[in-house]
Every structure is written in C-alpha cells, then in structure tokens.
Amino acid sequence: MPKHADPVTERVNEAADGLRVLLEEAAMARAARAEASEQDGTSAVCAWNHFENIPTFYNWNNRPR
Amino acid sequence: MSWSGMRGISPIPSYVVLQPTTLCNLDCTYCYLPFRARNDRMSPAVAAAVAASVNPWAAADERFSVVWHGGEPLAAGRDALAELMAPFESVEHHVQTNATLIDDAWCEFFAERGVRVSVSVDGPEPLNRERVNRAGAPAYRTILRGIEALQRHGVPFSALCVVAQPRPGLAAQLYEYFLDLGCDVLGVNIEEQEGVNARANDFADDAVRTFWAELVAAWRLEPRIHVREIEWTLRYAGAVLAGTADGILPGALDPIPTIAADGRVFLLSPELAGFTDARYGDFSSGSVLRTPLSTILAGAATSAGWVPEYLRGVEACRTSCPYFGFCGGAHAANRYFEHGRFDGTETNHCRNSKIRLLEGVLDHAEAC
Numbered sequence: 557m558p559k560h561a562d563p564v565t566e567r568v569n570e571a572a573d574g575l576r577v578l579l580e581e582a583a584m585a586r587a588a589r590a591e592a593s594e595q596d597g598t599s600a601v602c603a604w605n606h607f608e609n610i611p612t613f614y615n616w617n618n619r620p621r
Numbered sequence: 622m623s624w625s626g627m628r629g630i631s632p633i634p635s636y637v638v639l640q641p642t643t644l645c646n647l648d649c650t651y652c653y654l655p656f657r658a659r660n661d662r663m664s665p666a667v668a669a670a671v672a673a674s675v676n677p678w679a680a681a682d683e684r685f686s687v688v689w690h691g692g693e694p695l696a697a698g699r700d701a702l703a704e705l706m707a708p709f710e711s712v713e714h715h716v717q718t719n720a721t722l723i724d725d726a727w728c729e730f731f732a733e734r735g736v737r738v739s740v741s742v743d744g745p746e747p748l749n750r751e752r753v754n755r756a757g758a759p760a761y762r763t764i765l766r767g768i769e770a771l772q773r774h775g776v777p778f779s780a781l782c783v784v785a786q787p788r789p790g791l792a793a794q795l796y797e798y799f800l801d802l803g804c805d806v807l808g809v810n811i812e813e814q815e816g817v818n819a820r821a822n823d824f825a826d827d828a829v830r831t832f833w834a835e836l837v838a839a840w841r842l843e844p845r846i847h848v849r850e851i852e853w854t855l856r857y858a859g860a861v862l863a864g865t866a867d868g869i870l871p872g873a874l875d876p877i878p879t880i881a882a883d884g885r886v887f888l889l890s891p892e893l894a895g896f897t898d899a900r901y902g903d904f905s906s907g908s909v910l911r912t913p914l915s916t917i918l919a920g921a922a923t924s925a926g927w928v929p930e931y932l933r934g935v936e937a938c939r940t941s942c943p944y945f946g947f948c949g950g951a952h953a954a955n956r957y958f959e960h961g962r963f964d965g966t967e968t969n970h971c972r973n974s975k976i977r978l979l980e981g982v983l984d985h986a987e988a989c
Binding site: 562564568571574575576589 | 622845847979989
C-alpha cells in the first residue's frame with residue numbers, strides 16, 4: 557500500500573484503549589480454553605500452523621464451508 | 622506501511638482438501654457446489670497418489686491436515702472413507718459435515734481415528750430454512766440429531782455458520798445458540814455469491830458492521846468459544862498496536878489444494894472445483910493420477926491459466942487496499958464469481974467478512 561497513507565493502522569490506534577482491554581480478555585479466555593501449548597489433543601481446537609489455535613482448515617486466506 | 626506477506630505460492634500447503642464424493646444428501650439453497658446431486662466417488666488410487674506427496678510433508682511438520690469435504694463426506698460411507706484415509710500417515714484428519722448422517726457408529730469411527738469434526742449449522746431452527754433435504758424438507762432436525770450423537774459420545778466439534786442476512790440483533794442470538802450447542806470453535810461465514818449460488822451479497826454496510834460489533838459484545842460476556850473471526854481480528858489489532866503487523870500474514874500464499882473425486886487439483890479456492898469457463902477452462906492444475914501433487918505445487922504459479930491473473934490480483938490488492946495487511950488479498954473464488962475474473966480487487970466478500978469485520982470489532986472497542 558502507499559506509504560503516505562495507512563488509514564487502517566491509524567484507525568486501530570485510535571481504538572487502542574478499548575482494544576487493550578479486549579486483548580487482555582481474549583488472552584485470559586484462550587488460557588481458560590486451554591489453547592496454549594499443553595493441549596491433550598482431544599479438543600476440536602488445534603493450532604493452525606501459521607497463525608492461531610483454530611482448526612487447521614479454518615484458514616484465513618480461504619476456508620471451505 | 623508496506624506489506625511483505627503473501628508473495629507467490631508456497632510449494633508446501635498446510636493442509637489438503639479431499640472430496641471423497643461429490644454427493645450431498647442435502648440441497649441447501651445457498652450451496653455453491655454444482656454436482657452435489659451426483660455421486661462421483663474418489664478412488665483409492667487418487668487418495669494414495671495424494672498421500673504419496675502428503676506423507677513427507679506431514680513427517681516434516683508438527684501438524685498437517687487432511688480435510689474430507691464434499692459434497693457431504695460422510696455420504697461416502699465409513700468403509701470407503703476408511704479406505705481413502707488408510708494411506709495417510711501422521712496427519713490430522715478433519716471432516717466438514719452437515720451432521721445429518723452422524724450416528725453412534727460414526728462417532729466411534731471419529732474416536733478410533735482421531736478425526737476432528739466440524740459441523741455446518743446456521744443457528745437456531747428458523748435460521749436453517751435454507752438447509753433442506755433433496756425433497757425440499759427442512760434438515761434442521763436431522764442436523765441436530767447428528768450433533769446430539771457427538772455430544773452423547775463426547776466428541777468435540779467445531780461449527781461453521783452461514784449468515785444469510787446479517788442484521789442488528791442476530792449476533793447475540795447466534796452466539797447464545799452456539800454456546801448451548803457446545804462447540805469449541807465457531808467460524809462465521811457471511812453468505813457469499815459463489816458457484817451456483819447467484820444470490821446477491823451486497824449487504825448494507827451498517828448492518829454488517831453492527832453484526833460483527835454485536836458478535837464481539839456477545840462473545841465477551843462468555844468467551845468460551847474460540848470465534849475464528851474475533852480471534853483473527855484481535856490478533857491483527859494487537860500486532861498493529863505492537864508494531865508487528867507485517868508479521869501476521871504468511872510469507873507466501875497457502876496453495877490449499879483441493880483434490881476432487883476424480884483426482885483433479887484445484888488451487889487456492891475449493892469453490893472452483895466443478896466449474897468451467899471459456900477463458901479459464903476447468904480451473905484445474907492437473908491431476909494427481911498423472912502428476913505428483915508435490916510437482917503440481919512446485920509449479921503452482923503457472924499451473925492453470927487463471928493463477929497468474931490471480932497473483933496479479935493479489936498484488937493489486939497489496940498496492941490499493943489499506944486492509945491488505947489484515948486480509949492478504951481477496952479470495953480467488955470471490956473474485957471470479959463476483960467479477961468474472963481474477964485480477965479485480967475488492968469484493969463483497971472482502972467488505973462483509975474482512976473490512977466490516979475489522980471495523981465492527983474496532984467500533985466495539987471504541988465504545989468500551
């Protein structure tokens with residue numbers, strides 16, 4: 557994207573205060589869901605190789621339905 | 622900010638999608654699949670050919686997934702599916718299922734093989750009106766019966782929900798439903814104009830943003846479910862605040878090969894399987910019965926006529942769209958089915974499921 561304009565980054569920064577609270581809650585929720593490294597393998601949750609703790613095929617740049 | 626991810630196509634995928642049968646026992650009105658009434662079945666030779674490439678990838682990676690999709694994958698039957706799964710080693714097997722065929726025997730099958738289950742259900746019964754069987758009768762009760770079997774057997778499951786008409790008030794109702802259902806993970810797909818589903822998806826901006834903002838609000842009250850869209854958005858937003866947003870997207874596009882029942886390979890968008898176009902042919906990148914999947918993927922960028930055009934489209938997104946760092950570029954199937962080609966940029970899917978998602982989450986955060 558052009559270097560002279562990054563409205564999305566600006567927009568995210570404008571919401572920073574609320575986002576930080578939300579991010580903290582999300583981190584606690586993940587810990588409570590045991591999505592950290594010590595999974596026992598019995599959950600439907602599993603680490604997506606590149607990103608997050610979601611089923612591997614719930615891929616962001618595409619996903620079957 | 623310039624984004625460095627999503628350049629070219631990785632020669633190794635993180636998962637493969639296999640179509641054990643084209644058949645689906647349902648006939649959902651929004652389905653994109655053209656041949657779901659036909660029962661073209663995958664041969665063991667196709668599965669073995671895929672496994673020959675997949676097994677070394679799986680051995681070298683902590684996780685590698687084989688996703689049995691369809692059609693309805695369980696319509697293939699347990700014996701056939703077991704035979705197709707047999708040549709794969711050290712992979713996670715997943716099924717994306719409408720749940721209508723799940724019974725005690727299927728639950729035992731899943732448990733014995735460690736198959737991870739994702740069900741397609743669109744929320745409470747009235748929101749499943751689009752989901753009908755081949756006689757046009759509502760399928761919800763049979764969907765629920767299958768999910769109840771999973772619950773009875775303690776089989777964990779994820780859920781994919783299609784939202785046909787995003788509107789204020791809907792998200793809280795949906796989230797409460799999925800909490801009760803007991804799924805671990807939820808993915809929310811705003812209906813897309815794809816394949817044989819030509820219904821327009823140009824929803825009002827406010828309605829979609831409000832839907833996502835309200836979903837976050839509902840989720841915060843009881844964040845027991847991993848909601849794909851919320852998690853991804855927060856991950857991106859957190860990275861922006863930390864100054865690490867350019868590390869979010871993978872370096873190259875995941876090819877996400879879909880192997881159709883007949884062995885043909887479709888890259889990047891499973892939804893292209895089964896279609897033909899005068900300009901692009903059948904969209905396939907070859908067949909695993911003639912060429913190893915690893916070889917096809919090594920030459921992915923030029924493996925089908927539409928792929929170079931798509932890669933130009935990704936670059937156009939990179940230079941024109943301020944949401945690229947979040948999104949990684951419009952999906953191939955959405956470009957094609959909305960624009961008729963692959964080098965256009967912003968789609969209705971981008972607006973509904975990426976741009977308005979991020980904006981809705983930020984709306985919610987600002988209102989905190």
